[in-house]
Amino acid sequence: MNMEKISCTINGNLDDSKFNEPIPWIGLYVVAASAACAIAMAIDAFHGFRYRKFWFPCKWFALNATTLTIIAVAVKLSVDLNTSMPRSHDQLTKLSSTAFMCTVIGNSLPSLGTMRDKEMMMNVLALGILVITIIVNVCIQLGTGVIYVFFIEHVVVMLLMVILFAIVVSLALAFPAIKFYLDLKYNKKYKIAKTESINHANDSITQRLTDDLERYWVMAHTCNPQFVMGRLATCTASGAFCLLSALILAEAMLRTYLMPSSFRFCDGQSDYKWSSIFILVTQAVGVGVGTIAPAARLFTAIKFTCPHKAKRACRLKFLWVEKYWISKLHHLKESTLDLRFCGRRGRKLVHNTKNKVLDVCIWIQKAVVVSSKSVRLTSIYSVYLLLIFLGSSMKLVSLFRYTGTNQNIDAESEANNSCKLDLSRYVLLLEGEDNLENLMMGCDRDATGHWIRMGRKEQPRHLIRLLERLGTTRGFEGVYNFDSDQVPSLDLEEPPNSWALPVVTLTSIAIAVGNTNFHLVKELINCVHEGLIYIRVVENSLDIKRDLVNIRKAAENLWAGVELHYKWLDVDLREMASQGKCPRDIISQLSDIAKNKFSEYKKNDIIGCLRDSPSKWPGQLLAANSMYRVCQTLLLTTDHKSNECIIESLTAMITGIIGAALTNLEHAISIKCHHSSIEEREEIVRFGIFLLGKSEKILEILSCQPLPSSDPEQLACINEWRALSKERNTLACDSSPTTTSTGDSNFSTSPDLYLNIM
Structure with a gap:
């Protein structure tokens, strides 16, 4: 009844008087x-x-x-x-x-x-x-x-x-053909850049990485899809x-x-x-x-x-249509249609029709390109008089300015430019873009320096203070000392180690034993927080096969609870520290908790996760296994040390692991810049430059430490570091104890280095 009053008049006709009100x-x-x-x-x-x-x-x-x-x-x-x-x-x-x-x-x-x-x-x-x-x-x-x-x-x-x-x-x-063409040119230029980097291997690591990133930036910037699209x-x-x-x-x-x-x-x-x-x-x-x-x-x-030098080329080439404009259409024309629903005559008709249509499309494509070039050429002559007028006006204004300072500035800028790398040959140009290297570089001439300066303003001060201890904590020994081969395995097969998970585990133990000097633990947490940011970059870049994805996620999830709530899984570490037990008892208790959690999860393994590769275990299982092995290793070398000594020992291990992981920064940035897609390449190179500015001091500190190998593939994996240590340990045991090795390795041959591993 109400609907009739609203929608209909008294005569029963449709009432549309309110239809236009909204x-x-x-x-x-x-x-x-x-x-x-x-x-x-x-x-x-x-x-x-x-x-x-x-x-x-x-x-x-x-x-x-x-x-x-x-x-x-x-x-x-x-x-x-x-x-x-x-x-x-x-x-x-x-x-x-x-x-x-x-x-x-x-x-x-x-x-x-x-x-x-x-x-x-x-x-x-x-x-x-x-x-x-x-x-x-x-x-x-x-x-x-x-x-x-x-x-x-x-x-x-x-x-x-x-x-x-x-x-x-x-x-x-x-554009698909353009991106394919630019990717080919990028790969060629990248090989040239790597060769040039190897030729300057004697330079400092920061200078070498800065030069590499400048080359990568020019390549990534000039093949940026939006930049390429904007200049077509x-x-x-x-x-x-x-x-x-x-x-x-x-x-x-x-x-x-x-x-x-x-x-x-x-x-x-x-x-x-x-x-x-x-x-x-x-x-x-x-x-x-x-x-x-x-x-x-x-x-x-x-x-x-x-530009003035290319005017003649523009006049001659504006009627020329480059291959990439019609490459896709030619590819479609050359491809065959798999038609099974009609006879020979029908297929012939469809095939001929397709070719005719594509011929028309190719003609239209060429017409659009030539018309666009004609518009651009017409715009040149239209704007030419305006530019002459503006140029004359600027010259007139410059007559009233003091010229001595400008000359000094120009001389200084020329001197600075002469000291810079010649990056013009790393500019990626399309067909028809001749003589444009200097102009393209001029539009973004100081991007690398700008982002390095921005990064220097955000250097990780806590992490830098931690890594400065490397000279007093026997270098990278933490990589070898956090897990002993004498610890029995909880399962038939051990999961691979990562850089981040042992750091998080050692920090959790430091929180549990650091009751009397918790201010040192808080400082350690700040250092680890900053270090894990860089470790994440290293692991994400160098784990190309994605074998450690679960382990990295386990470390990230575990660290969120440790940093924010002082909890390892569901264990309150601060409550454990407040019980007044000695450090050895706390470590033993953590080991038992981790072992029980592993056994409990193994018993409740309904979906059969333990039958998978250990690297694919769930995060809680990986965390429990790591805590058990680290605690058992510490129990082998920890007798009745004080809290301060335990914290100092844990800090030394964490410092060694983080320092060893960050020696891969140069390799990680290079790999990240190369393996990214063309759509995100410029953003990643910009991040790499910013990261270099943040980590300059870190790289200087790490460059003073000896490395177990010069092969970046071996340094990328923590297990490879440990394998190299075992090889050095075997060689040291076979050699005479009174002989000091001065071989190719950079590591010290002091017997103390190997006693801590067993």
């Missing part, structure tokens, strides 16, 4: 979506200017499912077929929505470079559906009279939208089309409000009422802000692609 609030929904897009584009533009990334990478406004949904809401007025829009600002909102679509396409182009092939195809397909929907609906509105002014403006903007979408498709077809002809030409669409919207708005007699608008009010003016303002601002990045890419590309 429309203004829907308009605010459009405003919110438009504002979200505008803010994201503004942040990307600000980020590009702030960090001198003038190809303006898409960090906030990237083409994905979320942004496509928001864009679809923002351009609702373009697809609204039957809502009357009588007044001037109502008609302008129709045009602003279409121009806004052009702007968001131009802004999102670099984000295509970060996508995988399948993801790119799905996003481009979704964008195409939205573009086609907008064009069809606008054409319908032009025919029905919903849009009754700005006919030429709408037609031109829709044409620009089609061109921009054609550019999106062109880039999506070309089609992407840079999109800036001209976005700028043109913004000018068309500006022209329509200026004519409407400054020359009202040019148009004749209808009276009345749209269903969107007061919200339409908010939509117009928001989208106009969005178009203005969103045009900054595409237009800046165009002007930057003019500087990059066509």
